[in-house]
Amino acid sequence: xxxxxxxxxxxxxxxxxxxxxxxxxxxxxxxxxxxxxxxxxxxxxxxxxxxxxxxxxxxxxxxxxxxxxxxxxxxxxxxxxxxxxxxxxxxxxxxxxxxxxxxxxxxxxxxxxxxxxxxxxxxxxxxxxxxxxxxxxxxxxxxxxxxxxxxxxxxxxxxxxxxxxxxxxxxxxxxxxxxxxxxxxxxxxxxxxxxxxxxxxxxxxxxxxxxxxxxxxxxxxxxxxxxxxxxxxxxxxxxxxxxxxxxxxxxxxxxxxxxxxxxxxxxxxxxxxxxxxxxxxxxxxxxxxxxxxxxxxxxx
Amino acid sequence: xxxxxxxxxxxxxxxxxxxxxxxxxxxxxxxxxxxxxxxxxxxxxxxxxxxxxxxxxxxxxxxxxxxxxxxxxxxxxxxxxxxxxxxxxxxxxxxxxxxxxxxxxxxxxxxxxxxxxxxxxxxxxxxxxxxxxxxxxxxxxxxxxxxxxxxxxxxxxxxxxxxxxxxxxxxxxxxxxxxxxxxxxxxxxxxxxxxxxxxxxxxxxxxxxxxxxxxxxxxxxxxxxxxxxxxxxxxxxxxxxxxxxxxxxxxxxxxxxxxxxxxxxxxxxxxxxxxxxxxxxxxxxxxxxxxxxxxxxxxxxxxxxxxxxxxxxxxxxxxxxxxxxxxxxxxxxxxxxxxxxxxxxxxxxxxxxxxxxxxxxxxxxxxxxxxxxxxxxxxxxxxxxxxxxxxxxxxxxxxxxxxxxxxxxxxxxxxxxxxxxxxxxxxxxxxxxxxxxxxxxxxxxxxxxxxxxxxxxxxxxxxxxxxxxxxxxxxxxxxxxxxxxxxxxxxxxxxxxxxxxxxxxxxxxxxxxxxxxxxxxxxxxxxxxxxxxxxxxxxxxxxxxxxxxxxxxxxxxxxxxxxxxxxxxxxxxxxxxxxxxxxxxxxxxxxxxxxxxxxxxxxxxxxxxxxxxxxxxxxxxxxxxxxxxxxxxxxxxxxxxxxxxxxxxxxxxxxxxxxxxxxxxxxxxxxxxxxxxxxxxxxxxxxxxxxxxxxxx
Numbered sequence: 001x002x003x004x005x006x007x008x009x010x011x012x013x014x015x016x017x018x019x020x021x022x023x024x025x026x027x028x029x030x031x032x033x034x035x036x037x038x039x040x041x042x043x044x045x046x047x048x049x050x051x052x053x054x055x056x057x058x059x060x061x062x063x064x065x066x067x068x069x070x071x072x073x074x075x076x077x078x079x080x081x082x083x084x085x086x087x088x089x090x091x092x093x094x095x096x097x098x099x100x101x102x103x104x105x106x107x108x109x110x111x112x113x114x115x116x117x118x119x120x121x122x123x124x125x126x127x128x129x130x131x132x133x134x135x136x137x138x139x140x141x142x143x144x145x146x147x148x149x150x151x152x153x154x155x156x157x158x159x160x161x162x163x164x165x166x167x168x169x170x171x172x173x174x175x176x177x178x179x180x181x182x183x184x185x186x187x188x189x190x191x192x193x194x195x196x197x198x199x200x201x202x203x204x205x206x207x208x209x210x211x212x213x214x215x216x217x218x219x220x221x222x223x224x225x226x227x228x229x230x231x232x233x234x235x236x237x238x239x240x241x242x243x244x245x246x247x248x249x250x251x252x253x254x255x256x257x258x259x260x261x262x263x264x265x266x267x268x269x270x271x272x273x274x275x276x277x278x279x280x281x282x283x284x285x286x287x288x289x290x291x292x293x294x295x296x297x298x299x300x
Numbered sequence: 301x302x303x304x305x306x307x308x309x310x311x312x313x314x315x316x317x318x319x320x321x322x323x324x325x326x327x328x329x330x331x332x333x334x335x336x337x338x339x340x341x342x343x344x345x346x347x348x349x350x351x352x353x354x355x356x357x358x359x360x361x362x363x364x365x366x367x368x369x370x371x372x373x374x375x376x377x378x379x380x381x382x383x384x385x386x387x388x389x390x391x392x393x394x395x396x397x398x399x400x401x402x403x404x405x406x407x408x409x410x411x412x413x414x415x416x417x418x419x420x421x422x423x424x425x426x427x428x429x430x431x432x433x434x435x436x437x438x439x440x441x442x443x444x445x446x447x448x449x450x451x452x453x454x455x456x457x458x459x460x461x462x463x464x465x466x467x468x469x470x471x472x473x474x475x476x477x478x479x480x481x482x483x484x485x486x487x488x489x490x491x492x493x494x495x496x497x498x499x500x501x502x503x504x505x506x507x508x509x510x511x512x513x514x515x516x517x518x519x520x521x522x523x524x525x526x527x528x529x530x531x532x533x534x535x536x537x538x539x540x541x542x543x544x545x546x547x548x549x550x551x552x553x554x555x556x557x558x559x560x561x562x563x564x565x566x567x568x569x570x571x572x573x574x575x576x577x578x579x580x581x582x583x584x585x586x587x588x589x590x591x592x593x594x595x596x597x598x599x600x601x602x603x604x605x606x607x608x609x610x611x612x613x614x615x616x617x618x619x620x621x622x623x624x625x626x627x628x629x630x631x632x633x634x635x636x637x638x639x640x641x642x643x644x645x646x647x648x649x650x651x652x653x654x655x656x657x658x659x660x661x662x663x664x665x666x667x668x669x670x671x672x673x674x675x676x677x678x679x680x681x682x683x684x685x686x687x688x689x690x691x692x693x694x695x696x697x698x699x700x701x702x703x704x705x706x707x708x709x710x711x712x713x714x715x716x717x718x719x720x721x722x723x724x725x726x727x728x729x730x731x732x733x734x735x736x737x738x739x740x741x742x743x744x745x746x747x748x749x750x751x752x753x754x755x756x757x758x759x760x761x762x763x764x765x766x767x768x769x770x771x772x773x774x775x776x777x778x779x780x781x782x783x784x785x786x787x788x789x790x791x792x793x794x795x796x797x798x799x800x801x802x803x804x805x806x807x808x809x810x811x812x813x814x815x816x817x818x819x820x821x822x823x824x825x826x827x828x829x830x831x832x833x834x835x836x837x838x839x840x841x842x843x844x845x846x847x848x849x850x851x852x853x854x855x856x857x858x859x860x861x862x863x864x865x866x867x868x869x870x871x872x873x874x875x876x877x878x879x880x881x882x883x884x885x886x887x888x889x890x891x892x893x894x895x896x897x898x899x900x901x902x903x904x905x906x907x908x909x910x911x912x913x914x915x916x917x918x919x920x921x922x923x924x925x926x927x928x929x930x931x932x933x934x935x936x937x938x939x940x941x942x943x944x945x946x947x948x949x950x951x952x953x954x955x956x957x958x959x960x961x962x963x964x965x966x967x968x969x970x971x972x973x974x975x976x977x978x979x980x981x982x983x984x985x986x987x988x989x990x991x992x993x994x995x996x997x
Contacts, residue, residue, distance in 0.1 A: 020409060020450075027413045034420045037488045041478075041869050043420055046435045048477040052470025053443065055903055059910040060466075066911065100451055107452055115980050116972070143462055144443065145450035 013151045021146035054146055061147045064140045067094025070154025080128040080164040086121040086156055100142040125161040128288045133158045162284040166246035192216040197270035228261040228273030241293050249287055256280045310454040314445040315408045321441055322418040325425040333373035334389050337366050341396040363401040388421055412445050476898045482891035483871045490762055490769050512551055512754040517560035522709055522731040524775035530602055532610055536766040537596035543758035545648050547613035550755035552627035554663050558671030558717050561752050576626040584624050585616050588652030589786045598643045607631040612646035619644050651789035664749030674721040679745020692746045700796035704728055736777040739793040749782035920972055923990040930994040944970050965989050
């Protein structure tokens with residue numbers, strides 16, 4: 001979404017008459033006909049008051065959602081099946097109270113005059129993968145529900161939904177005997193090797209690449225440590241497609257929590273063993289980005 | 301959008317209160333079984349809340365039981381099923397039962413809108429200022445109930461303030477619409493005629509004989525006045541004359557036997573009627589000695605099993621399948637057994653006619669022997685006192701104006717020999733027939749040839765249109781007196797006895813201003829009233845009025861002003877007001893356009909006023925700037941792009957003595973700016989602290 005499109009979408013403001021408003025108009029018509037039939041000025045007066053109230057409600061309804069601004073929004077990645085929690089800071093710009101607001105169809109806290117407020121919008125993450133940016137739509141029927149005005153308040157940022165974590169996984173990862181890094185000793189260079197998928201990108205020798213025009217990674221002697229684990233797509237061959245992803249996800253989280261270095265091999269992706277949060281995120285992101293089942297088996 | 305369940309009972313309570321309020325004026329009109337059903341249902345709902353277990357079953361059982369009771373009560377009461385009272389009672393009972401059986405908040409919308417309509421119906425059972433107060437309170441209560449339905453919270457005093465604010469903001473719009481929106485007068489079936497619906501003037505066969513025909517005696521007109529069946533609908537070509545000037549001419553009576561008036565023998569004989577009729581378009585007009593205010597109209601007459609077309613007095617010109625009789629009536633060639641249309645013209649003011657033959661003069665002055673002797677003697681006295689016919693007429697007018705007579709609408713009036721004597725000298729109260737007959741007898745006794753004309757006067761003006769609907773209720777009789785120099789002219793005794801009210805005069809004046817082609821002040825300047833104005837009696841009335849005016853204080857003036865411009869703000873007054881405002885051409889279309897334009901302007905104005913963004917200055921930023929300006933004097937201000945945290949560290953080194961105070965407010969600022977949820981109280985406190993600190997610096 002480019003800036004122009006985004007701005008155009010943000011400025012969309014809609015006001016519509018509700019069923020309540022239509023019912024109201026019908027009632028006023030009936031009252032008016034009573035007034036005509038009985039030649040009653042007082043019934044006419046009643047109709048005119050009601051029409052006046054409706055017009056005032058129209059403007060108050062618009063004002064209720066107009067001078068309100070979404071300042072910032074944050075959201076943390078979650079696993080499929082969990083709830084995405086968008087935290088949105090909003091503030092009043094027009095020195096007015098904003099009451100009975102709905103954000104994406106759910107009640108949110110009122111924003112008082114000149115007040116800054118934080119809303120929490122919960123969205124259930126039903127599908128793994130990259131959740132695209134979307135717009136938060138606020139609406140209001142205040143004060144008497146004759147009209148419903150709605151507008152986009154803020155763009156909800158894109159967020160990755162990690163795969164669902166399998167509760168338990170029968171298959172076991174193959175342990176290839178690679179030693180885990182002892183990071184403090186990994187400083188003496190012993191040579192170079194050709195880059196392969198899964199190698200640590202930070203160990204790419206860029207000078208060598210400039211010289212030879214091919215990617216090579218540096219090899220350090222390092223110290224010896226516990227055996228690292230490779231989590232391979234093929235280790236889950238006995239499971240159905242989505243279960244394979246969930247299973248790998250389970251292993252990753254378990255090994256991360258145990259402090260064991262793990263590497264990941266997926267079709268077209270490999271990550272060398274490590275046990276950092278960013279490594280976990282990278283691996284979960286790659287898992288989340290696996291094609292969905294419709295195309296998956298053929299591509300895999 | 302989920303409404304919290306805890307607030308549901310408050311919503312039901314608000315709808316219930318509105319319902320009870322709408323029912324209050326109606327309670328007295330309900331039959332006792334209906335009243336029992338309504339009260340039971342109203343009491344049952346809170347009771348069901350107390351015993352919520354198995355409440356649904358009880359709720360359904362109670363609703364069904366009460367519904368059956370309502371049906372039985374309607375069946376047993378014996379009134380027609382579709383009567384107005386039945387309809388209103390059923391509507392009220394259904395609403396209450398719906399309230400009893402409702403479970404969800406959305407069902408309450410039906411109750412709330414139903415209660416609004418019930419309020420309008422109930423207001424018919426009140427009168428005067430009570431209606432105004434009742435309706436205003438109803439609107440306020442209705443808004444509270446609706447707001448409680450729409451809000452997720454229970455009602456608070458804030459809801460009341462909001463409703464009052466909405467009401468106050470709606471008032472200017474109300475006033476504008478009240479003044480400009482065209483007053484279309486009902487009833488609605490008349491409107492159907494106006495907008496061109498093919499509504500025929502259906503009259504039952506039995507009702508066709510209702511009009512005045514061969515004879516006329518006391519009580520006949522008064523009985524007709526109880527009947528609202530239509531006689532004719534007229535559409536005027538240009539502006540509609542004021543209704544009191546519309547005389548729709550029917551049978552003309554010559555013979556009086558002391559009890560009843562009758563027509564000539566063979567009055568319905570077509571050959572005889574045509575033989576004496578005015579033939580040729582100009583014949584009748586050529587006999588007129590005075591004429592003014594010509595109007596053209598088209599009329600649709602309902603079938604009446606007679607020849608009378610009830611043309612407007614005095615008819616001129618000709619229309620198809622009709623002729624003008626010697627008594628100036630427009631008669632059909634055939635009796636009217638189906639609806640009949642004709643186009644006609646008329647002079648509203650006239651005098652004239654063919655010279656009377658000796659035989660006719662005898663007929664028009666003849667009186668029955670030994671009948672109403674006192675009245676006859678009084679007429680004879682007039683004759684002996686005044687040699688000129690005009691003076692005799694004037695004396696009669698004065699007598700009627702000062703005599704303290706009043707006209708009743710009582711249909712049961714006894715007619716017996718000498719009953720006019722009793723009416724004229726003793727009772728002084730009777731029907732229009734008594735008054736007209738007494739006037740005719742007195743004039744005959746005074747030697748003035750006189751006849752009694754029956755027909756209809758006025759009609760229902762369909763506001764802001766050129767239509768007039770004439771009903772049996774407009775039945776009327778008046779007198780025509782002969783003068784040798786001017787011919788027949790109308791004597792409207794009713795206008796001396798009960799002269800037009802101030803309101804009618806104003807309306808007539810407004811009308812006359814609205815219609816430059818028509819001569820001014822139709823009611824106020826009818827010749828009869830005009831003459832009575834110059835009489836001593838009128839002078840004494842004026843004196844009385846002047847004394848009364850002196851007694852008026854500002855409060856009564858205000859009260860009458862409110863009454864005039866609210867309760868009685870009718871189409872004539874609306875036209876008057878518009879003309880005073882400078883509008884020359886007023887009809888319903890121009891008023892509607894004016895109302896729409898006013899509404900649009902106010903709509904935009906409200907939009908501008910309500911939507912104006914109030915001072916958009918951020919109060920927190922404003923306070924921060926204030927502190928910055930204060931520190932600038934000491935060259936300690938926050939640098940552009942400097943983070944408040946860094947600034948604070950810098951200040952700790954530069955002004956350690958001020959650091960604790962600065963640390964407090966700058967951390968407050970950081971907290972407010974970057975923490976998320978901040979209450980208005982915190983901002984207020986921050987602003988206060990900055991103000992104090994800046995003053996110290």
